[in-house]
Amino acid sequence: MVRPRNAQTRQRLVRLSVLVLVVAFIAWIGSALWTAVDEAGVPSDSAFQPVPPPSKAGAISTECGSGGCWREMVVEVKPPQTAESVAAEMGLASERCEPMNLWTLRKTCTGVANARGEGLNIYLKYSLLLSNY
Numbered sequence: 001m002v003r004p005r006n007a008q009t010r011q012r013l014v015r016l017s018v019l020v021l022v023v024a025f026i027a028w029i030g031s032a033l034w035t036a037v038d039e040a041g042v043p044s045d046s047a048f049q050p051v052p053p054p055s056k057a058g059a060i061s062t063e064c065g066s067g068g069c070w071r072e073m074v075v076e077v078k079p080p081q082t083a084e085s086v087a088a089e090m091g092l093a094s095e096r097c098e099p100m101n102l103w104t105l106r107k108t109c110t111g112v113a114n115a116r117g118e119g120l121n122i123y124l125k126y127s128l129l130l131s132n133y
Contacts, residue, residue: 032105042071043108043124052089054078055120063123070125072113083120087112090122097127 042062048071051057058074077083087093095111106126113121 028103031103041126042069043126045071045073047071047108047110047124048073048122049090049110051075052081052086055081055086068125070123073122073124075120075122077120083114086120087122092122 045060048057048060055078056076058076060071060073063070063072075083075086077086081089092110092112095109097107097109100107108124109127110122110124113123
């Protein structure tokens with residue numbers, strides 16, 4: 001029995017579509033599993049929000065401890081601002097997280113690590129879907 005040409009083309013298209021979906025699903029599972037075990041993963045420097053003038057962004061370092069790693073930026077606070085006023089201007093009165101990335105199942109969170117007098121340290125870290133943070 002010979003199938004019509006349209007039926008053969010349709011069947012190939014269905015097989016190709018299923019194959020693409022299976023490969024994409026496997027890649028998504030692999031990405032999610034990798035981010036779950038990659039505790040050293042940190043957001044890039046460009047994920048830090050701009051510091052309001054006259055204060056300036058200073059050194060950025062990677063810090064690690066139990067539970068993973070994070071990026072930390074030292075902000076050079078200039079008068080008339082204080083560390084608390086700069087943090088408030090940046091909307092960092094409490095930790096703030098962006099919506100979850102559906103590819104990696106984690107979100108990027110930022111907050112204040114230290115805000116005393118003239119010193120301000122801002123952190124940037126990943127938080128996994130199932131974490132408490």
